[in-house]
Amino acid sequence: MNNWRVAGKQRLLIVVALGLLTISLLFFLPVNNISSLNNPSSQHDVDVSPPPSTAGKESTYEPVDAPLASFEDDDPVRACFVILVRNRELDGISSTIRQIEARFNKKFQYPYIFLNDDEFTQDFKDTTSSLTTADTRYGKLDDQMWGYPSFINQSLAAHNREEMAKLNIPYAESESYRHMCRFQSGFFxxxxxxxxxxxxxxxxxxxxxxCDLNYDVFKFMRNNNKKYGFNIAFREFGGTVPSLWQTVLDFQRDRPEVVQHWPVREDSLWRFVTDNDGESYNLCHFWTNFEIASLEVWRSNDYLKFFNYLDQTGGFFYERWGDAPVHSIAASMMLRKDEFHFFNDIGYRHTAYTHCPVEPEFRSKCSCDPEKNFGKMII
Structure with a gap:
């Protein structure tokens, strides 16, 4: 089965993007000031029963349109790490956890939620739980979350994968990659x-x-009413999403009662995803392999209706819609500019691309080379 993650041959195709875009985002997504604190530990297995099928109807997941309850700035935050991972990736995720613990979580003790489309081995559980004193929990995905919905023509999907492979589209033939994108878009x-x-x-x-983080990023998000945090943005490979934007426009046309809840375009990040006031998608998206966000955004009735509308078209399987463009388009339409946050102070590398803070004040906190910062390399 093909690997889920972005591979080397995609790198050349994606590099068209975003030094200037990140700078423009910083213009209207100011980096605000910060806050901090601590919490517990253990290991849990959960047997997951299937959620109701979403085929042919609106999702029955209870929406969370109401704002979060009132709080004091120093109150604990109900937050976690979410990790979709397979047993064979134990070494890779162990490396990540060691770094997260050293840089951040040994101070704050947020729990880890591990998800897999297969049962986790005892070795995986023992190894990962030994890397932290925080709580670790393990869940298996069911067929509703990781599988073909009943409305998908699997023969057509297979044919389309073959045609995309002829065009050298990244992950063209991978079924598992498509299941992953759909899961991250609508089910995690x-x-x-x-x-x-x-x-x-x-x-x-x-x-x-x-980079060392000496403040609680989740308290920062909550206390400053931030809903979506990112630190790298790219352009999508256009061959993976040929009909996505038209489907978005169709949704806006067909569900005006949903769109009326959204901020006016001047107050949103609409211009992040379109350069011509909606005539086409410019392929910009936040790189969702790094994502710090409010679950309220995806649990909202508006997003559930949006995802269900996209899902019914079959684009996750007939094309290769990624969770990054889906999340980015939805957030850019549904949220206000001031609800986004650029985590400039979190140095991060995924595949060949690195976000490294370039400002002098970060040099004592970060071990990366600012000359390799993604934005600086492509300006």
Missing amino acids: FRHPLLDEFDYYWRLEPDVDYY
Whole structure:
């Protein structure tokens, strides 16, 4: 089965993007000031029963349109790390956890939620739980979260994969990559292990974190009413999403009662995803392998209706829609500019690309080379 993650041959195709874009985002996504604190430990297995099928109907997941309860700035935050990973990636995720613990979590003790489309081995559980004193929990995905919906024509999907392979589209032939993208777009936040949480930080195997964080990023998000945090943005490979934007426009046309809740375009990041006031998608997206966000965004009735509309078209399987463009387009339309945050102070590497803070004040906190910062390399 093909690897889920972005591979070498995609690198050349993606590099068209974003020094200037990141700088323009910084213009209207100011980096605000910060806060900090601590919490517990153990290991849990959960047997997940299938959620109701979403085929042919609106999702029955209970929406969370109401704002979060009132809080004091120093109150604990219900937050976790979310990790979609396979047993064979144990070494890669162990490396990530060691770095997260050293840079951040040994101070704050947020739990780790491990998810897999197969059963986790005891070796995987023992090894990962030994790397932290925080709580570790393990869940298996069911067929509703990781599988073909009943409305998908699998023969057509297979034919389209073959045609995309002829065009050398990244992950063209991979079924598992498509299941992953659909899961991350519409289901990870519905997993029962996440029910008790309000915020998440998505982690991946074989990535690097370069900077010490002496404040609680989740408290920062909550206390400053930030809903979506990122630190790298790219352009998508256009051959993976040929009909995605038209489907977005169709949704806006067909569901005006949803769109009326969204901020006016001047107050949103609409211009992040379109350069011509909606005529086409410019392929810009936040790189979702790093994502710190409020679960409220994806659990909202508006997003569930949006995802269900996209899902019914079959684009996750007939094309190769990624969770990055889906999350980015939705957030850019649904959230205000001031609800986004650019985590400039979190040095991060995924595959060949690195975000490294270039400002002098970060040099004592970060071990990365600012000359290799992604934005600086492509300006």
